[in-house]
Amino acid sequence: MDGTKSISLFDGKKGDIIRITSMEIEGVMRRRLLDLGFVQGALVEVIRKSPLGDPIAFRVSQTSIALRKEESTRIQGELIRHD
Amino acid sequence: MTDTFRIALAGNPNTGKSTLFNALTGLKQHTGNWAGKTVSLAEGTFKHRSKQYRFIDLPGTYSIFSNSADEEVARNYIVFEKPDLTLVVVDATSLERNLNLALQILEMTKNVVICINLMDEAEKRGITINERLLARRLGVPVIKLSARNRAGIPLLLDTIDRIVSGKIACEPVQIKYDGEIEARIASLEPFVKQVVDDRISSRWIALRLLDGDESLLKELNTRLKTKEETVCNQS
Amino acid sequence: MQSELAGRSGDLNQLYERAQQIASPNLRDKIVQKLYQESKQLCEDSVSFGKAERDKHTEKLDAIFTSPIWGFPIMIIMLGIVFYLTIAGANVPSDMIASFFGWLEGHITSLFQLMNAPDWLHGLLVLGLYRGTTWVISVMLPPMAIFFPTFALLENYGYLPRVAFNMDRVFKKVGAHGKQSLTMAMGFGCNAAAMLSSRIIESPRERMLAILTNNFVPCNGRWGTLIVLASLFMAAGYTGGAKSLVTTAVIVGIVLVGILVTFLVSWILSKTALKGVPTHYTLELPPYRRPKFWETVIRSSLQRSLSVLVRAVKVAAPAGILTWVLANVNAGDQSILLHIVHFLDPFGQMLGLDGYILMAFLVGLPANEIVLPILIMGYLSTGAMTEVDNLGDLKQIFVSHGWTWLTALNMMLFSLLHFPCGTTLVNIYKETKSAKWTFLSFIIPTAIAILVTFAVAQIARLAA
Numbered sequence: 144m145d146g147t148k149s150i151s152l153f154d155g156k157k158g159d160i161i162r163i164t165s166m167e168i169e170g171v172m173r174r175r176l177l178d179l180g181f182v183q184g185a186l187v188e189v190i191r192k193s194p195l196g197d198p199i200a201f202r203v204s205q206t207s208i209a210l211r212k213e214e215s216t217r218i219q220g221e222l223i224r225h226d
Numbered sequence: 227m228t229d230t231f232r233i234a235l236a237g238n239p240n241t242g243k244s245t246l247f248n249a250l251t252g253l254k255q256h257t258g259n260w261a262g263k264t265v266s267l268a269e270g271t272f273k274h275r276s277k278q279y280r281f282i283d284l285p286g287t288y289s290i291f292s293n294s295a296d297e298e299v300a301r302n303y304i305v306f307e308k309p310d311l312t313l314v315v316v317d318a319t320s321l322e323r324n325l326n327l328a329l330q331i332l333e334m335t336k337n338v339v340i341c342i343n344l345m346d347e348a349e350k351r352g353i354t355i356n357e358r359l360l361a362r363r364l365g366v367p368v369i370k371l372s373a374r375n376r377a378g379i380p381l382l383l384d385t386i387d388r389i390v391s392g393k394i395a396c397e398p399v400q401i402k403y404d405g406e407i408e409a410r411i412a413s414l415e416p417f418v419k420q421v422v423d424d425r426i427s428s429r430w431i432a433l434r435l436l437d438g439d440e441s442l443l444k445e446l447n448t449r450l451k452t453k454e455e456t457v458c459n460q461s
Numbered sequence: 462m463q464s465e466l467a468g469r470s471g472d473l474n475q476l477y478e479r480a481q482q483i484a485s486p487n488l489r490d491k492i493v494q495k496l497y498q499e500s501k502q503l504c505e506d507s508v509s510f511g512k513a514e515r516d517k518h519t520e521k522l523d524a525i526f527t528s529p530i531w532g533f534p535i536m537i538i539m540l541g542i543v544f545y546l547t548i549a550g551a552n553v554p555s556d557m558i559a560s561f562f563g564w565l566e567g568h569i570t571s572l573f574q575l576m577n578a579p580d581w582l583h584g585l586l587v588l589g590l591y592r593g594t595t596w597v598i599s600v601m602l603p604p605m606a607i608f609f610p611t612f613a614l615l616e617n618y619g620y621l622p623r624v625a626f627n628m629d630r631v632f633k634k635v636g637a638h639g640k641q642s643l644t645m646a647m648g649f650g651c652n653a654a655a656m657l658s659s660r661i662i663e664s665p666r667e668r669m670l671a672i673l674t675n676n677f678v679p680c681n682g683r684w685g686t687l688i689v690l691a692s693l694f695m696a697a698g699y700t701g702g703a704k705s706l707v708t709t710a711v712i713v714g715i716v717l718v719g720i721l722v723t724f725l726v727s728w729i730l731s732k733t734a735l736k737g738v739p740t741h742y743t744l745e746l747p748p749y750r751r752p753k754f755w756e757t758v759i760r761s762s763l764q765r766s767l768s769v770l771v772r773a774v775k776v777a778a779p780a781g782i783l784t785w786v787l788a789n790v791n792a793g794d795q796s797i798l799l800h801i802v803h804f805l806d807p808f809g810q811m812l813g814l815d816g817y818i819l820m821a822f823l824v825g826l827p828a829n830e831i832v833l834p835i836l837i838m839g840y841l842s843t844g845a846m847t848e849v850d851n852l853g854d855l856k857q858i859f860v861s862h863g864w865t866w867l868t869a870l871n872m873m874l875f876s877l878l879h880f881p882c883g884t885t886l887v888n889i890y891k892e893t894k895s896a897k898w899t900f901l902s903f904i905i906p907t908a909i910a911i912l913v914t915f916a917v918a919q920i921a922r923l924a925a
Contacts, residue, residue: 171293172741175663177493178289179743180323185497191523194532195630198639200523200746204497205320207519207746209626211633214742240619240747248756253763285660291489294663319516319748321508325500326493347750352511359507374753403495410483417479421472435480437488443477450473 148222152201153215155189161220162186168217180204181218230278231390232307236300236331237315238324239286242343244268246315246373247283267299274383277390282309288323290330291439298441304335305426306449310390311337313382318348318355318370328364332398333430337389338366341382346372365397400429410436422446519748526623536624543611544712548688549705551603558602562595584785588838593781596834597773600685605766608681609650613761617752621646625744635724636731638667639744641674645723648678651769652881655680656888664741669898670727672889676881676906677719677726681769682829683876687712689833693856694869719877722909734901772884773830780824780831781838787824788842798839812911813871813918817862822875827883832876867921871914878910 155161163185166173180203181187188202198209210218237243248255251270268283284303285296304312314331316324321342328340342355361368367385371378388394402408414432422431434442525531566587573583615621621643629639640662648655655675662668679687688708696707787798795803798820805823806816817839825832840858859868880903881889890899 170741171663172743174291174293174489174493175288175741175743177490178291178293178326179745180326180497182494182497183490184494190520191527193527193626193629194529195627197630197633198626198742198744200527200626204323204326204501206323209629209744209746211629211742240745248760253760255764289493294660296660322497322500322504325503326496329496329499344750347748351516354509354511356507360503363503363506374756401495401499404491406485407488407491413483414476414480417476421476432480433492435477436484437492438481438484440477443473446473 149219150222151216152187152189152210152218152220153199153212155187155222156225157189157191158225159189159222160186160224161189162223163218163220165219166217167219168214172214176214176218179208180206181208186223187218187220229390230280231310231386232280232282233386234282234284234303234307234309234312235315236284236290236304236312236327237286237343238288238317238327241286241315241317241324242373243286243315244283246313246341246343246371247281249373249376249379250279251281267303275387277387279386287327289327290334291437298445301334301442302445304331305430306445308335308425311339311386313339313341313386315341315343318342318344318353319351321355329399329401332364332366333400333433334427336398337396338398339382339385339389340364340366340368341371341378342368343371343373345370345377346375363399365399367394367396407433407436516748522749523623523746526620527626532623532627536627539615539620540716541709541713543608543615544716545705545709546611547604547608547684548709548712549702550607551688552705554603554606555599558599559595562599566591566595581789584789585782588841589781589783589785590778591781592838593777593784593831593834594774596837597777597830598770600689600833601681601773601830602766602770604684604688605650605681605769606762608684609765609769610758610761612646612650613757613765614752614754617750617757619747619749622744622746626746629742629744631724632727633742635728636667636735636740637670637674637727638662638664638740638742641667641671641727644671644675645678645720648675648680650681650765652676652678652680653884653888654765654769656885656892659892666731666735666740669735669893670730672892673730673898673902673905674723674726676885676902677723677878679716679719679877680829680882682773682882683832684712685830686833686876687715687873689855690869690873691715693859694864694866697856715873715877718874722878726905726909773828776828776883777831777834780827780835784824784835784838785842788839796842798842802839811918812875812914813867813921814875814914815863815868818868818872818875822879825882826880829876829882867918871917874917875910875914878906878913880904880907880910 149164150161152161163181163183165183166176166181168176185203190200190202190207192199193209198211199215200207200209201215235243235247247268247270251272255268255270267285270281270283272279272281282303284300287294287297287300290297290301290304303309312331312335314328316328328338332338340360342357345355348355355370357368357370367389369378369382369385371382373379385394389396403411411429411432414436415428418428418431418435422428431442431446526535569587569591570583573587624642624646625639628642632639632641643661644655644659647658652675656672659668659671659675662671691711692704692708695711696704699707784798787801788796790797792800801820802816804816805819809815809817809819817836820839821832821836824835837855837858840862880886886899886903889902890896893899
């Protein structure tokens, strides 16, 4: 265990598991992220980058969701597991 | 004369909702316009035990909080067109995300059956689901299905039959939010009851209005207006 | 009606204001958080994961399909395979259907002669209605019967979202959404249907871009035109398998031009008319699932192929009659058709085309499927040849009307880039509810089609 280091989803490495603490996104996009399970306390795993590096796919509430850099840099969390 | 019952299918995208729709209706499908809207939804009919069913395939959505046009279509159908029964199709392999939508629909309408689809995939991955426990906690029937193999469909049809003929009563669970939210709902609900009749859950409307759902407000307004016009025309 | 509600709308607005007074800004967060807590709890209590919670199968496939090395080559190969299957597979059945209808036409004509039917009746019904409709069927049905099921298989398998995942960076650069690659893929089947599928793009600005540029992917109605012209003029020197391969290569080239124009127009629009409207992006990558092969094939054939064909035939029948009437009713010293053709001809020549071709595109506005049949009917009504039994005859008709390689290329480009068909325009209006955007979706492609064909014609003439 690495303790609780705070990072954004974008900075996570493949295999990292991050517990969401806050999202600096407003409006429709925030509501859409909530619907998909990006809620406070949710565990998110970094799965893979797209061939051109952006977007990145995350595993959240048992599904894979890809987010662009613009959004994933604004979702903060605690690094729970680091491979 | 046989009764015709309208049954809506709701669910997340990629849950095999359309597969179930196809399995239920075969090739007897058409795209129908409803309520004079430009939105067209696939419809199909099916006869079972001398009852005529009309299935309506709602757009696949992640939630029903009217973030998008599709969500508004699905919400409007369930709330305002009042189907006799709503099937919520959920993916057995990602139940957590799927139940989020199911819980929202349980707040909106009474007669609901949860269809846990893609059970074949789940079994392949060693996932087991206790559907009785889920049914007890959700207050509505929960049926395991594999629509592509037609597994579970007889039981589903049987359950549909028993619900529309009143042999099973649905008591959908209502989520209890934190004290503050509940207090606000409680203070607003009496006013909702004064304005909108009891065919729509006043608790649900109160919650949606607290959440600032302007699209719902707009929809309520236009539907109330058409009502007034029809009254005027008749008098 | 069941949708009726009791109550008065004035009270409703008061109610909403009351609700807003006591609402708190982070209510939605709390609601959804609670919903997820609840569903998580439900899952923990009722679901047990035996082997693994993760979907290893999907992860392995994703490592290939979205790999930095293999992702793009696989995508291009897939696209090529779908096109090749469509083109090569459609060849033989198309010819068979065409010769069957040709054989039948002979018998129908004999029947008309037996009954001493007047020439105009035979012209109207056989040369107009019958030829127009049978052409559409023989040219359009085989490619559609192959394309739609193949596409549906890829769709049901779950490959398409990976394309959107791989391509998003490119679309982002031009201000568009990765899911536009899906509406474009749908557009290969039918642009009108793609308008409806644009709803998968939730952000309004990107959705509008997808709607406005969808026309630059050739729909099935234009495939026929593109395939016929490519195989007659571009792959003329080849036979058998090599011919299909060269035809495919030409079509892929044309499609790439269309994609390039899509990016260019998206980029320009997102810097100008569609600037600054907010944007958001999420994309689910669902697990791969093997589709039920036959069920998918039968259903997509019935629902997509057949419905598109029926629509095309419905349009082709009156258009066939109209064209015959135009070609056979005289105003002054020549037919109405020739008046139109002569009027359009100077402009057509400027674009490396001719008056007949422009006339065919205009009469073909309701459906792209009928452009080529109308063109051929137009040529036949003034030419010596009356029998078209195979593609070779067809080339003769074109060449005898002064066609060159350039005419074929420019007709293909014009077909690729010109205004969307009538059904698509109607759907654009339904989806955008805006006359302005519908008009723009008509005028932008048309202007580009004119500019490009004009430029190509001038360059080719200078080079010659």
